[in-house]
Amino acid sequence: MPELPEVETVKIGITEHLLGSIISEVRAERVMLRKPMPVENLITLVGSKVISISRRAKYIFINFDSSLSLIIHLGMSGALLLDKSATYLPKKHDHLVINFDNSICLIYNDPRRFGLVDLCKTDECSGLSYLAALGPEPFAKNFNFAYFQDMLKKRSLPIKLALMDNKILVGVGNIYANEILYEAGISPLRSANSLKAEEIEKLILNIQAVLSKAIKAGGSTLKDYKKADGTFGGFQEGFHVYGRKGLSCFRCSSQVTHISQSRRSTYFCSTCQT
DNA sequence: CGGCGGTCCTGTCAGC
DNA sequence: TGCTGACAGGACCGCC
Numbered sequence: 001m002p003e004l005p006e007v008e009t010v011k012i013g014i015t016e017h018l019l020g021s022i023i024s025e026v027r028a029e030r031v032m033l034r035k036p037m038p039v040e041n042l043i044t045l046v047g048s049k050v051i052s053i054s055r056r057a058k059y060i061f062i063n064f065d066s067s068l069s070l071i072i073h074l075g076m077s078g079a080l081l082l083d084k085s086a087t088y089l090p091k092k093h094d095h096l097v098i099n100f101d102n103s104i105c106l107i108y109n110d111p112r113r114f115g116l117v118d119l120c121k122t123d124e125c126s127g128l129s130y131l132a133a134l135g136p137e138p139f140a141k142n143f144n145f146a147y148f149q150d151m152l153k154k155r156s157l158p159i160k161l162a163l164m165d166n167k168i169l170v171g172v173g174n175i176y177a178n179e180i181l182y183e184a185g186i187s188p189l190r191s192a193n194s195l196k197a198e199e200i201e202k203l204i205l206n207i208q209a210v211l212s213k214a215i216k217a218g219g220s221t222l223k224d225y226k227k228a229d230g231t232f233g234g235f236q237e238g239f240h241v242y243g244r245k246g247l248s249c250f251r252c253s254s255q256v257t258h259i260s261q262s263r264r265s266t267y268f269c270s271t272c273q274t
Numbered sequence: 275c276g277g278c279g280g281t282c283c284t285g286t287c288a289g290c
Numbered sequence: 291t292g293c294t295g296a297c298a299g300g301a302c303c304g305c306c
Binding site: 002003006034058073074075076112114115116130164166173174175176220264265 | 297298299300301302
């Protein structure tokens with residue numbers, strides 16, 4: 001799935017085509033995602049006009065003039081695609097297909113169904129249980145040294161898991177957690193509360209550097225992820241450790257180590273990352 | 275409360 | 291070729 005750079009890329013990709021468009025038809029499959037898809041509510045979107053598209057963590061918000069917001073999370077395997085041929089034929093795992101008056105079609109496809117589709121009044125979204133507890137955005141002012149140091153000193157779990165904890169910081173998933181720690185020269189096994197001030201500084205810089213580089217590259221494409229136009233992101237060419245088990249570290253040439261932490265793959269260089 | 279393992283689901287790939 | 295098991299970008303839940 002999409003981590004923050006992929007979600008941001010999808011958001012940008014759909015915005016230019018959907019802004020100002022009016023929904024003419026909603027086809028929603030009665031399917032169980034992270035929670036049941038609210039089919040009856042989704043159908044009420046017909047006639048609504050898109051006024052803005054935003055992102056919070058890995059959630060995309062399509063905001064309408066009817067004061068409603070469509071909330072979409074792509075989970076592990078979800079994709080949000082645009083189709084410009086007037087007659088789109090639904091494919092397997094297309095759970096939501098929305099037609100717009102400008103003959104553009106927005107398709108939500110998610111084979112593993114770990115994603116989420118929800119509808120909420122725009123001004124009530126921040127109160128939703130799955131959004132209320134989220135930590136700061138990596139590029140926001142409230143994600144700073146004082147905040148991060150304070151959060152990390154209270155936690156004893158491995159720093160890699162802390163990076164992926166949405167209450168501490170949103171947007172960093174498994175791939176980028178690996179890449180960020182490699183760039184920062186910090187071992188993923190270190191407990192969060194063992195980091196020194198200078199390491200925390202370095203971590204913040206690399207969280208922002210790695211994510212912004214990935215956004216510029218249009219995200220990373222591994223298996224399922226595609227950009228909204230169906231083409232692929234390019235950042236996977238830039239991975240330094242992820243998926244490189246046994247290959248040479250680009251810095252010191254020793255072999256990249258692969259381990260499992262909380263059932264997620266961790267890749268790191270045990271020489272460069274201490 | 276914090277940490278960790280199990281779980282939701284389908285697709286793909288390696289190995290037999 | 292076909293089966294089986296491991297594994298995959300996320301996040302929630304429940305148990306200690």
